[in-house]
Amino acid sequence: DTGVSQNPRHKITKRGQNVTFRCDPISEHNRLYWYRQTLGQGPEFLTYFQNEAQLEKSRLLSDRFSAERPKGSFSTLEIQRTEQGDSAMYLCASSLGVDNEQFFGPGTRLTVL
Amino acid sequence: GQQLNQSPQSMFIQEGEDVSMNCTSSSIFNTWLWYKQDPGEGPVLLIALYKAGELTSNGRLTAQFGITRKDSFLNISASIPSDVGIYFCAGQGGETSYDKVIFGPGTSLSVIP
Numbered sequence: 043d044t045g046v047s048q049n050p051r052h053k054i055t056k057r058g059q060n061v062t063f064r065c066d067p068i069s070e071h072n073r074l075y076w077y078r079q080t081l082g083q084g085p086e087f088l089t090y091f092q093n094e095a096q097l098e099k100s101r102l103l104s105d106r107f108s109a110e111r112p113k114g115s116f117s118t119l120e121i122q123r124t125e126q127g128d129s130a131m132y133l134c135a136s137s138l139g140v141d142n143e144q145f146f147g148p149g150t151r152l153t154v155l
Numbered sequence: 156g157q158q159l160n161q162s163p164q165s166m167f168i169q170e171g172e173d174v175s176m177n178c179t180s181s182s183i184f185n186t187w188l189w190y191k192q193d194p195g196e197g198p199v200l201l202i203a204l205y206k207a208g209e210l211t212s213n214g215r216l217t218a219q220f221g222i223t224r225k226d227s228f229l230n231i232s233a234s235i236p237s238d239v240g241i242y243f244c245a246g247q248g249g250e251t252s253y254d255k256v257i258f259g260p261g262t263s264l265s266v267i268p
Contacts, residue, residue: 046197073254084159084243084258085198098255133197140254146197 044068046147048134054153055124062120063150067136074117075144076109077133078102085133085146091117124154157182159259161244167265174231176262178244183224185248188256189216192241198258201242202229224249234266 047066055061067074072093077085088107089099093114103109106124111117121128131151135144162177178187186205190198202213204220204227211218217230227244241261247254 075256082260084245084261085256086258087255090254100255135197143200143203144256146199148196 046134046136046145048132048147048150050150051148052151052153054155056155057124057126059124060120060122061124061152062118063132063134063152065117065119065134065136065147067116067134068138068145069115071136071138071145072114073137073139073144074111075135075137076117076119077135079131079133079149080129088119121152124152126154128152129154157184157246157250157257159244159246159257161242161259161262163262164260165263165265167267168234170234170236170266170268172234174234174238174264175228176230176242176264177226177228178259179226180246181225183249184246184257185224186246187218187220187227188245188247189218189227189229190243190245190258192243192261194240198243231264234264236266236268239264239266 049064075090076088079085088103089109091111106122109119131149133149134147137144160179189201192198202218207224209220215232241263243261244259245256247256
C-alpha cells in the first residue's frame with residue numbers, strides 16, 4: 043500500500059516532555075500538510091510544505107511546535123514541553139499540487155498526562 | 156477567520172432511508188469538499204465541488220455547491236450500515252490562503268439496521 047503513513051499511531055507522554063511524529067507522504071506528492079483534530083471537531087490546519095519549503099504556518103502553531111521536511115519527502119512534527127492541551131489527533135495529508143485531492147494518513151493520537 | 160457550521164450535529168436513521176446534511180460558511184469559498192472519517196482513520200474525500208451551483212454525484216452520494224458560494228449540502232440515498240461515520244464539509248480558497256482547507260465540525264451519522 044502506498045498511502046500516507048504516520049508513526050507512531052499512538053503516543054502517551056507526560057507533561058513537559060518532547061514528542062516527535064513522522065509522516066511519510068505518497069511518494070510523488072510534493073505537498074504535505076499537518077492538521078490537528080480534537081474530539082468532536084474537524085481537522086484544523088497547522089502548516090504545509092511544498093517540497094522542502096514550509097510555506098504557511100497557522101497561528102495554532104505556537105513556538106513549541108516545529109515541523110520539518112528536510113529532503114522534500116517525509117516530514118516530522120515536534121512538540122516541545124508538551125501541555126495537556128496538546129492532546130489531540132495529529133493528521134498528515136499529501137497532495138500532488140494545490141488543485142489536487144489531499145490524501146490523509148491515519149493520524150497520530152497524542153495523550154499528554 | 157472563516158468558520159463552517161454543519162447541521163445536524165448528529166443523525167440516527169434506519170437503513171434504507173435517505174440522508175441530507177448541510178454546511179454553511181460565514182464567507183465564500185472557491186471549492187467545497189465533503190469528507191468521511193471512520194473511527195481511528197483519517198478523512199477520505201467523497202466529493203469535490205468547484206463551481207457555484209454545481210451538482211455532483213458519486214454513487215449514492217449527491218452534493219451541491221451553493222449559488223452564494225457560502226453553503227453546500229450532501230445527500231446520501233438508501234443508506235447502508237457502512238455509511239456510519241462522521242461527515243465533514245470543508246472549504247478551500249476564497250478569503251483564506253488558497254491552499255488551506257477549512258473543515259466544519261462534522262455530522263455524525265448512525266445507521267440502524
